[in-house]
Amino acid sequence: MEIRKAKEQDLSEILKLYAEARTFMQKTGNGSQWGTTYPPVEQVEADIREGKSYVCEAEGIIAGVFYFSEGPDPDYAKIYEGSWIGNENYHIMHRVAAPGRVKGAGSFCIRWCAKHSGGDLRIDTHRNNLPMQHVLEKNGFQRCGIIHLANGDERIAYEFLENSRSTGIE
DSSP: OEEEEOOGGGHHHHHHHHHHHHHHHHHTTOHHHHTTTOSOHHHHHHHHHTTOEEEEEETTEEEEEEEEEESOOGGGSOOBSSOOSSOSOOEEEEEEEOOSSSTTHHHHHHHHHHHTTTTEEEEEEOTTOHHHHHHHHHTTOEEEEEEEOTTSOEEEEEEEETTSSOOOOO
16 A cells, blocks of 8 residues: 555545545444535545645555644644643644545554654544544554534544554554
């Protein structure tokens, strides 16, 4: 597997990945996190234009997609029922979709971001997104507390801090 920046010509395949991920989320009890339309096409196009959308290619297909950028993220300014373990120099990962086209693509994307984050990576997920929580914890992330998105929605906040735990990330 390899990671590369998404290109405009990847848009239709990326949108299919997000649709597959929404279906998976609905089937696993997490129908409300992304609903039936998140992320909107305009957001995906902006992510690509800004050079912050990445795809995971494996076996000749796009197996995953995610947003990766340097922080800070305004949604992470306040954390409740816990605290961040790193400092203000962190990267963020959002809009992760690896709906099972290639086994292990989600973990591969997460490990790639951890490796390229400068040692501090933050991500959040919905309380009902048990598969994502499992993947994050399996890859060395620590649950830090609760954050609230700009629209008021609650998310569980996770952070990977290099050398804070033995992770096997190389």
